[in-house]
Amino acid sequence: QNFGNRAGVADTVRFSDKLRAYQGFFFQQAEWNLNSKLLFTLGLSENFSGYEVDRQIDATRKPTGLQSRKFDPVVIPRVALNYRMNAFSSVYGSVSSGFSPPTIDEVRTNEGSLNFALEAEKGINYEVGYRLGKEKFNFELIGYYLKLEETITTFTNANGVVLFRNAGSTDQKGIEATVDYALLRNSDGFVRDILLGTAYTGQFFKFDEYAKQANDFSGNDLTGVPKHNLVSRLDLRTSIGFYLNFTHQFTDKIPLNDANTVYQESYDLVNMRFGYVRKIGKFDLEVFAGVDNLLDESYSLGNDLNAFAARFYQPAPTRNWYGGVKLGLNY
Template sequence: MNRRLLVFCIIYPCLAQAQDSLSTTSPVNSQGRMTDDTLQLNEVTVTGYATNRRLLETAASVGLLTARDLNRRFGTPTLVPSFNTIPGVRADERSPGSYRLSIRGSLIRSPFGVRNVKAYWNELPLTDAGGNTPLNALDVRALGRVEVIKGPSGSLYGAGTGGTVLFGGLAVPAGRSSVEVSALGGSYGLFGNGLTLQTGKNNSAVSLSYNHLQSDGYRENSALVRDNISLVSSFNVSPKRTISILGFYSDLYYQTPGGLNEAQFRANPRQARPGTRTTPGSVEQRAAIYQKLGYLGVSQEYRWSDRIQNTTVIYGSNTDFANPFITNYERRADQGLGGRTITQVRFPNSPLPTTLTIGAEYQRNFTVTRNYGNRRGNTDTLQTDDELRAQQSVIFLQTETTLPARLILTAGLSRNELRYDFTRFSIRPVAPQRRTFDPVWLPRVALLRTFGQNVSAFASISTGYSGPTSLEVLSSTGQFNPTLEPERGTNYEVGFRGSALGSRLRFDVAAYQFQLRQTIVRRSADNGAEFFVNAGRTDQQGLEAQLSYDFVNPVSVSSSLFSLLRLWQNVNLTDYRFRNYQQGATDVSDKRVPGIAPTTLISGFDAELRLGFYAHLTYQFLNPFPLDEANTATALPTRLLQATLGFRRTLGNRWTLDLYASGDNLLNQTYSLGYDLNAFGGRYFNAAAPRNGVAGVRLSVRW
């Protein structure tokens, strides 16, 4: 990274944004006016690292998405644009429904799916033992909060060099019940509806949601149909015990058009991948994903006293997966089981007030995979018949101590284990294989100091570890790879955050250097199948900055026409490069890691009137970045303008009406929202839709 630029941005954080990562939400008031859902920086509580401290006192980089970010800022109900408002986080979808997510890293490991990121829902693990997270099984309309911990967090959450995502459901008002129905429609056959039932009575909180979404898609062979039902509930069975349940079922179908080379992309970006002399195309083979996933988790929180409490969770999942691809037809059945326990002991009256956190997590997955030939979307001759067992465990310990001079010291350590057992039954004699990775200890140390009531600074050193996922050791080439090594790295980070001018001005800046070894990267064969190799070492430097300014005082808005009038700005600067890496006969040392824009700028404007009108404007810019390791191919610049206008008002103190219209890609740019990195034959491009729109309505009643 250019050092002058780095120093400039640290000294002048006015190039950044604090947006709603420093806020949380509340409902519309009894007069039907849009209330300001912004809390001050010194009031926002985050759950990361199990401390439940104010963001100002959290010695880590944390991004927060509120109900406004998830369900009001953008019209189309998808997690992708909301994630992309957080600096250091990048999400895309090569085709509708095919989500990918990276935190401070590249999507170079992810031809599809979410890897190298841990995800939880109220301590329930969503990432399975094989390291895969079914992000596309969640519906954003059932979410109320998302917290993103950026950087290695293995001292408490186990393997993963990128970061951790903590999901939360919709807030349930205490002592009340409500019903909300919604519908939306838009370009390219987009249609959706939803129903949410909530009750917060009788020492319980229950939220039941059903959501449907479908689209014809912009590209040929890119249709989507998704149905999702979710249940989130908690019951106070005694003054000391709370039982919570999370269950969801997702039935997802989406077509996969495949990547295009640059000539095909420029000639007709709407086309699906065409066939060749030796390989049929996506349409001919009816390439698609059929995924049915069920998940059920139960947790118990037990409070022995005001100083000691324990949360223990168990879960089970089942996935039925089918993927007619260009060269084969994969059928996969996956069963997951696991649990997590975490105990906190607080010593608030000791000379140095300390919170001790200790716990463990264990997961198993059993996967049966059969690959067939693909005859125009139908299974043909059996090619492989495999079983893969994944087992992963972590034990962890963390202490957080309040020191003199307004210092807070956090120290954590975890021990991680990973094992795969593979058996191929289609080859005789059957010869089971096992890959056991050496146990790894992951420490983290962080020190934070507050300066008055509104400013803090922190420094941290943490280690990261990410074993190969089940879809990397057994990739679409059909070969089990027992030689793939886990990624290891060390992250150094400093940051400061705070507010000024009566909390109208808020800022959050962090700079980091991550040294990663045995980086896992994707390769693709000429038939489109992918495999993975270790790419030596990478050096990853970055700066993330946020700044927001409220023109209306967030403490008192009663005398203003606006309940919210905010301008915010994000900046993400990166310099990720290979070190000592030979790609065949080519030395790619000092080349940029593919898939990461050196500069990402995200700007926004939010206005909410007390009469109920609201507007959200978002602009994203990514400068070109390399698409292959040799840096011979480059992405197009991304200039994406999105806007939502709406009216939300309560009628008669019980009914709430929300009407909105939203536009995407309003500048009508030709761009690719998701790239196939290191793609064979230069098939990097997956065209996103040009200018398009969506309109919708939400109607709710509460009693």
């Protein structure tokens, strides 16, 4: 239900709907070990989905009643091949198609408007990867290319409501890399654990074919997606109970409109937490303190894309400190 707003108090009902969304799938997969090192996988799924909106009250006096949208069943194949190089590493490749219908929240927005013309996203994804896992060291590298049709993007109207629309086709090329290394793990010394980790994401996403009225955005960067994102962490634990968690995240600049004329600037987000943990009889005691956004960066965790009247930004907190005490009882 949606109500009018009279000085912060709910007024009369504007819209009242009964909503029903359904989704189901049938999935089967077969695997063949062609030899001791080569594994072939074939998967096949069929998806069924749809939704209904039974509008019972409409203060705008538009016709009420039941409206529905059903998506025809879609068969989605997947083929993958994995080659085991040795006991610690392997390479793999896969080709898969995808089908993603709009959610009920995208069709019936939170202020009551209905969009039954929204089409499902359809795409095909090519992926190759390499994995290495050996005792204290783990590494994974993935490259992919996703060709997506009827990409669903967002925009904000004059009332600040986030709405959804199809934006033609997009080319999404990406690379993901993760490295984890245990410098120390369950050591007998004063410092028990020193764990290091880094994850990089490169997202080179562009509109392939996207024309809106007189504007042609084909070739522009996909709205709301940074090209580079890097997250690093350090976790340290001592034998007497002191610990330290440190994380650093770099986020590249982000296009905020389809025309690529407005960007959020890149930023570095640093968080740190320090604490002490000790068991006292049947109790677990933890005392901790930390800081978020140590560098006092100006950034946003939820930009409004294609916002009306250039209202793009939802500022996140600046530098802030916290602390606490936790006490748990062991039975």
